[in-house]
Structures are given as C-alpha cells and as structure tokens.
Amino acid sequence: ETGVTQTPRHLVMGMTNKKSLKCEQHLGHNAMYWYKQSAKKPLELMFVYNFKEQTENNSVPSRFSPECPNSSHLFLHLHTLQPEDSALYLCASSQTGRSVSGNTIYFGEGSWLTVV
Amino acid sequence: DQQVKQNSPSLSVQEGRISILNCDYTNSMFDYFLWYKKYPAEGPTFLISISSIKDKNEDGRFTVFLNKSAKHLSLHIVPSQPGDSAVYFCAARISGSARQLTFGSGTQLTVLP
Numbered sequence: 001e002t003g004v005t006q007t008p009r010h011l012v013m014g015m016t017n018k019k020s021l022k023c024e025q026h027l028g029h030n031a032m033y034w035y036k037q038s039a040k041k042p043l044e045l046m047f048v049y050n051f052k053e054q055t056e057n058n059s060v061p062s063r064f065s066p067e068c069p070n071s072s073h074l075f076l077h078l079h080t081l082q083p084e085d086s087a088l089y090l091c092a093s094s095q096t097g098r099s100v101s102g103n104t105i106y107f108g109e110g111s112w113l114t115v116v
Numbered sequence: 117d118q119q120v121k122q123n124s125p126s127l128s129v130q131e132g133r134i135s136i137l138n139c140d141y142t143n144s145m146f147d148y149f150l151w152y153k154k155y156p157a158e159g160p161t162f163l164i165s166i167s168s169i170k171d172k173n174e175d176g177r178f179t180v181f182l183n184k185s186a187k188h189l190s191l192h193i194v195p196s197q198p199g200d201s202a203v204y205f206c207a208a209r210i211s212g213s214a215r216q217l218t219f220g221s222g223t224q225l226t227v228l229p
Contacts, residue, residue: 045216090159104150
C-alpha cells in the first residue's frame, strides 16, 4: 500500500466542469507537492506546500487551485480546464529538513485527467 | 531550458545484460541526485540516490555513478530483469532550496526475455 494515495485515479471532465483531485499522505511528512506529467515531457512541479503554507507556485494558471487544509491532505481544484490540461497529475510528499541526503519525495499513483 | 536531460527516450536490453541509463545536467548548484522508476498507471517510486560528495552509490543490482566535472550521471542495472522494464526518471536538487526536484523527461527501459 502506497503511503501517498490519490483519488480519483481517472477523471474525465468537460471544459465547463468543476472537479477536484484529492491526495492524502500517511507518512507523517510536512511537505506536499503537485506535479503534472504530460506525454514525453519532464515532470513539471506545479505547487509546493510546507507545513500547510504554499511556498511555491510555478506560474500555474489560475484554473488550477490548490488547497492544503493540513499536512496530510492536499487538493487540486479544477475549473474551466482546456484539453491541453489532460495529463497525469501526481501528488507527492516529503519530510523537510536540513540534511542534504534526506527529503526524498514519495509519489502517489497519480490521477489521469482527460479534458473533453 | 531543461536543466536535467535524459537524451535517450528509450532503451532495449536483453535479460541478464547490463542496462545503462544516462542523465546530464546543466546546473552546477545541484548537489543531490535521484533516480525514480515508474510503471504504467503508477506514480514514480524512489530507486537510488547519490550525493555530490560521492561518485558512486550501489544498492543491489543498481549502481549510480556521478561525474561532476562532466555533469553526468548514470544508472547501471546488472543483471537486467524483465521486471525492470519501466520508465526511469533522473532528478536533481539543490540543498537549501525548497527541496523541489528537477526531473528529466525519462527513459523507457525494455528488458527483453
């Protein structure tokens, strides 16, 4: 069983729909992330939350709205998406700290999003 | 501009032979490097890592080599097994940053039985 769980695993939505992706981590980590993976592209970091506070937004369009109510849960609210937003959305978590070798990121299984 | 590059999108290797996956980076500030493995319909899973103070790290069949002067790292899998068939992502990080990883675009490894 993965320490990071994402729901739903698959989502098909219309361009006018509003939907949300949910992520929960059971690892006691204090940082959570949203990544986007499109075909044949590197994983793109979207948002970073440390101790529930957003510390990074990598120029993500406002139609993607993250929410982090606590260190264990992360949401990605989706609104008026475009077909090119279809991708695999990956949630991840890590433990922040000062060590160089720590802080390995653990990923969930991803949510496949198709925008029609 | 991609700071972490995996120039081979795919690699096929015979079972039992060595698989060598390569990764190049451009940012000399990177000081920690990781390899992730991803099966279809699953999230990436951490495989092995190396700090910039080392040039080699070994874990079972997996060895990562780091050449800082060439800004190059490689992952060796010996012997390769069919279950190793997956996409392998190289990632790099700068210490003291917010600990985000910069990923390469991945290499699809296929191990042929």
